[in-house]
Amino acid sequence: MTLLDQLPSLHRAAPMRIEPAIWPLTARVDVDGRLCVGGVALTDIADEFGTPTYVLDEADFRQRAATYRSTLRGIRIVYAGKALLTTRVARWVADEHLGLDICSLGELAAGLAGGVDPRRMILHGNAKTTGELRTAIDAGVGRIVIDCGTEIALLASQLRKPQDVLIRVTPNVDIHGHAAVTTGVTDQKFGFAIDDGQALLAIRRVLDQPMLRLVGLHCHLGSQVTEATPYGDAIHRIVTLMADVRARYGVLLSELNIGGGHGVPYIDGDAGLDLKALAEVIDDALDTTCGAERFPRPVVVVEPGRALSARAGVTVYRVVAVKHQPGGRTFVSVDGGMSDNPRVALYGARYTVTVANRHPLGPTQPVTVVGRYCEAGDAIAHDVALPVDLHPGDVLAVACTGAYHHSMASTFNMVGRPPVVSVRDGRADLMVRRETTADLLLRDVN
Incomplete structure (x- = not known):
């Protein structure tokens, strides 16, 4: 006893x-x-x-998905599958009416096997191969994120019908002190820099391709981001770029994907990203910048991964x-x-x-x-x-x-x-x- x-x-x-x-x-x-x-x-x-x-x-994953939907009202929630993806997890994603962010053909296959509508998938990657692009196109993936200059012509050459695309831009928002890894600055492998005109050049090149339908811009600031403010800074810089695109090329971009990277606590005392604060920052940044630029509010997309599954x-x-x-x-x-x-x-x-x-x-x-x-x-x-x-x-x-x-x-x-x-x-x-x-x-x- x-x-x-x-x-x-x-x-x-x-x-x-x-x-x-x-x-x-x-x-x-x-x-x-x-x-x-x-x-x-x-x-x-x-x-x-x-x-x-x-x-x-399972209940934890689904509850966090529901919390994202209820807190970030009017914002599209796309689960970043690289955090954790199995066919069962993909089924939960579909059940919870989320989109799916994928980075490989394996993740595409898991998403399809789990019943995710391919039109709700977004394909990422800074070095996509011809085979990956071809398979994603044939599967009907809804968005392909263009990450480098060579991909523009490569993707266009594979298309037999128009494909919706986003361009990944780097807004040069430095979140050191607010995150574990920073990817929103210029000196890293992802995207086109706004500061030196690379992003505008890439946008012009995409618009010159009749089979590429540019619907918006994408960015990702980093991982384990614990403060909402940098997302507001990114929105300000990207909406300003969108307004410049309208003025230069007469094209109205309607979608702004601000990525994920939402931080979670791992030990007692760790900070996590406050979703209510994020919702307020997004709303305030859109109000301020869209008002100043007289630009219609774009649809905002976020891509949490760790924040749902960790x-x-x-x-x-x-x-x-x-x-x-x-x-x-x-x-x-x-x-x-x-x-x-x-x-x-x-x-x-x-x-x-x-x-x-x-x-x-x-x-x-x-x-x-x-x-x-x-x-x-x-x-x-x-x-x-x-x-x-x-x-x-x-x-x-x-x-x-x-x-x-x-x-x-x-x-x-x-x-x-x-x-x-x-x-x-x-x-x-x-x-x-x-x-x-x-x-x-x-x-x-x-």
Whole structure:
């Protein structure tokens, strides 16, 4: 008999703190101290599907999609599939009446298999091949974003009927201090610069192609943007450019896609982008700039990816070993690592980790959670507080892993990628099966 059995009141006093801003909306701790998502104990998922496993809270994803629609009224919401895309996720996107931003033929195929209307898809990419353009055109993709000069003639040469296109421009809005990665400045690989006239030249070249129907402009400021103000700055610069296009060429562009990159918190205290503030900034920027330029309001499009899927995801690991280095750190080794979560090694990302199989009643200590791979940089979380009595067999849950984990996973050390399991209303469903050694060997040619 445990202390919790003898003193049931401790169930209420000892549950793990589940920060609502970080964990899935349905995350709860049951009376046995097990972390549950979607009404399913993560230990049950570990037992049934093995570890590591990506767990995705369907209700969380759908609720965040609904919040975007209700908060950003009159704005088109297009999910950025590069964050996380499976055929099931594509089905949720279609159900929630979102568009889909795609960057490859694989993402196109997943979107189509999940029932997304191709007319609601937007194809991105700074180096699209002839084959990719041809396949997207044949599938009926609604928008193709032109990202470089050579693509203009290349795309036009593939068309047998008019194709709606956007031109990606760089408004030179620097968001350092507000984001993890900046892509809205001139000195990077995407788009046409507004400042030096490249954007106007590209617009003129597109307008000279009768099969290209230019409907608007696109920009993307960066990733993990936590302040709404830069989006207003971008709108001001791009609407001013639209007004210049009207004056020079007599063409009225009606669509302004301001991209995504909306930031989310990964650890307690992290900032996230306030959607209500974003709605106000968009409205104010349009009012001010469209009024000053006497330009009709364009349709605004946003492309959230991480903001919809990240917090829906939890990764479940099992502890393999605990090692105390004399005079140094304590390392907790788990059965996954940089192959299923490369963001720590790539970006120095930080994560929230907790014990998922029991109440952690005793004292804690700072530990480094590391992976199983033969690489010194293989870490999942640095300096996180976990119980002193942590031992092999314990189950750990890492929060906010629904974006850029499954989509960026690799087969390093020839270890197969984890499965993806969706949870809702007490039921767990396999979305993507675990990759096996046989799968890895299928591509070998003897």
